[in-house]
Amino acid sequence: MSARSNDAKHSNNRPALPLFTDLYELTMAAGYLAHGVSGTATFSVYVRGAGLPRSFLVAAGLAPALAELADFRFRPEDIDYLAQTGIFPDDFLDYLPAVRFTGTVRALPEGTVFFPDEPLLEVTAPILEAQLLETFVLNTLGLHTMLASKAARCVLAAAGRPLVDFALRRTQGQDAGMALARACHIVGFAGTSNVLAGKRYGIPVSGTMAHSFVTAFADEEAAFRAYAEVFPDSSVFLIDTYDTLAGARIAARVGKDMAARGHRLRGVRLDSGDMITLSRQVRAILDEAGLTEVKIFASSGFDEFKIADALAAGATIDAFGVGTKAGVSADMPFLDIVYKMVAFAGRPIRKRSPGKETLGGEKQVFRFADSTGRFVEDVLGTADERVDGGQPLLETVMREGRVCVASPSLEAIRERCRRQMAGLADRYRRISAPAVYPVRVSRRLRALQQGLP
């Protein structure tokens, strides 16, 4: 199976918008309406860099976000509920049925590598409309981008070894689990355990057995033989239920019998204990039995740090099940992602709250690469400037409220991400203490800040 679906129809849920929002977006909208504040605003979405334990980020979540924006409207039941709260003036409630998103969206294509303070998306629309998108846009882009950025680091740490997303049972909810499988596929994972993601996105699914299976049989050997009978060429035996080395010897015995019948044991899985020592001992047991092709698969607590440590210490692990810690981005369980108004009614806007300053003006990100394609520097400029030699990264994806580019397939996004990650020099790809990628503010964008309040 390969990822085949154009996933603009990302979800089979009811749309979350427009009520998937913080209340204040609606009260502000009521304020704008009452006072005729109807100018065009640009909101810029970016990730603040302070304290971010990442040298780079991977943009994701655009397709699911656009699918909802294109269908933005208040349904009668939504307006009934809002009326019932007693919060809103009637004029506002009467206005809501006609509200659609009619604006422009410029965004980094999914799979693009980007850096803190660079906009990954900008919305330009009448202020009321643009305001109403904030919560949803931040939630969606934040989740997908956070997960893709974490998973990309796992891919780097594994240095070519296949990874499988195993985190579904402990993701922060159902759409986190779906977003994770999708993000992992984008950054290059080999598969996911998430069956619904397999169905919905066409991602390869993968999985073996749990301890409950082993303990449901009289002994480990009976469990392995029973499993191998049903899955003669795709079995991976979980060998740590009682004693990992004893389990490995039993797996080797069953694996030899499988080979004798013309089948093949695909692998064994380690799920506890000292993975470095155990993987080497298990490798020796398998090799001694002539099962040099049988893979060692390891799971339990693997994220980029544990993968890198295990490989550096000489673990003979062929593939990793990446679980909870990566699935919730445990070292960075949220992005400091913001949706800031940077222009209104033709003038740039900035905010100067301490520690939360913004740069005013619509923006573009220009990327400079060397002759080998390695990224050298980004320049943050104004949307309307041209920076010689720099590739503009933000593309217009919605115009007048309609999606105006073909939604790339998940495979195309994955391929884009592969090329993007190849553009990162080793010093930015390091798991620990990576270098800081240079992002410069253009002279023009800097000049624009002069004289703003």
Place this chain on the structure above:
Amino acid sequence: MSARSNDAKHSNNRPALPLFTDLYELTMAAGYLAHGVSGTATFSVYVRGAGLPRSFLVAAGLAPALAELADFRFRPEDIDYLAQTGIFPDDFLDYLPAVRFTGTVRALPEGTVFFPDEPLLEVTAPILEAQLLETFVLNTLGLHTMLASKAARCVLAAAGRPLVDFALRRTQGQDAGMALARACHIVGFAGTSNVLAGKRYGIPVSGTMAHSFVTAFADEEAAFRAYAEVFPDSSVFLIDTYDTLAGARIAARVGKDMAARGHRLRGVRLDSGDMITLSRQVRAILDEAGLTEVKIFASSGFDEFKIADALAAGATIDAFGVGTKAGVSADMPFLDIVYKMVAFAGRPIRKRSPGKETLGGEKQVFRFADSTGRFVEDVLGTADERVDGGQPLLETVMREGRVCVASPSLEAIRERCRRQMAGLADRYRRISAPAVYPVRVSRRLRALQQGLP
């Protein structure tokens, strides 16, 4: 508005089950079917205590979990997808349409305070059925319980001051945002910014204005006056866009004018800077203007730690907006929650993988309280024993695959939680370095472990 809905109909999404699962649940099920492994299994769901930065947990997520269990079935399109993977034998695919959940579920009622290693739910069913629920049950109970447990700590830290859930923009996805609002309501929050949660669960919604609103007007005063005109008795002005103290003076001026017209400024909001100093300075400015009733609301980075620190340092904050860090349970972004087979075909089962040992046997949790209602000790016993003086906490909520208790209203769950938290002595309620609550294993449960493999 008060929480009114019986929320068994938790979600308007398509059911996630049965494909919201790790693939291995299905491959194991195929293995059980092929080998006639059909005995009754009991799986126990509990949170491992090692390294858990919590002295207590709050059970949540049962109603949304039960709603899906009661409707468990493979739809034709699900089976088509599974067939298409090429992984499964035909016998298994042919068997799936008839699969329903026919088992028993015993669980802690939502809102119950519990402790590590105590089961919050046990499933007893034919092994194939019980196995297929694992991923979904863990994901759902884990998410809701994690969020409720974190939010409960915020309530304790705030010592009676109202809290509002403000985290929607940065929760890990949409159902995390919905689960969060629900969990916050259960543990005693005053409201949520999440409008969809207001609609779906009847939770009070709350919200004010963002910086974009302030910057969309000529100046702060114009923005405040415009807002007050639309919301003459429910306005909370955000005062930190330019300079917090200057903003406070403007808010005081507008507030006095509102009062002169018979209205009332509800509050001001601080969102950046040193909240301790600023809150006292702003309080002085408001008091000097005679606006002693105007509340100071603070947001930005508040979780139980920052709330406790701010109050200990003498901040004059009346209410808190609790955001991202609580919304993703940042100090503990996942629970080490597991679904372990503890009995099969009439015999107790345990697992002895290093660091992942389980206690065999179906269980019950017995709680002992003193004469004032304070919890003294829990005893973990077998499901069929009686422990004199101990209140059994797990209740049978499904029998033969049907929900057999009335689903309590969200208000009833909130009230239960309030009473439960009142049962915790101060030493367990402390935010930092709380005492460890005693959970003892009964003699009978311990004896059962003798002689197990």
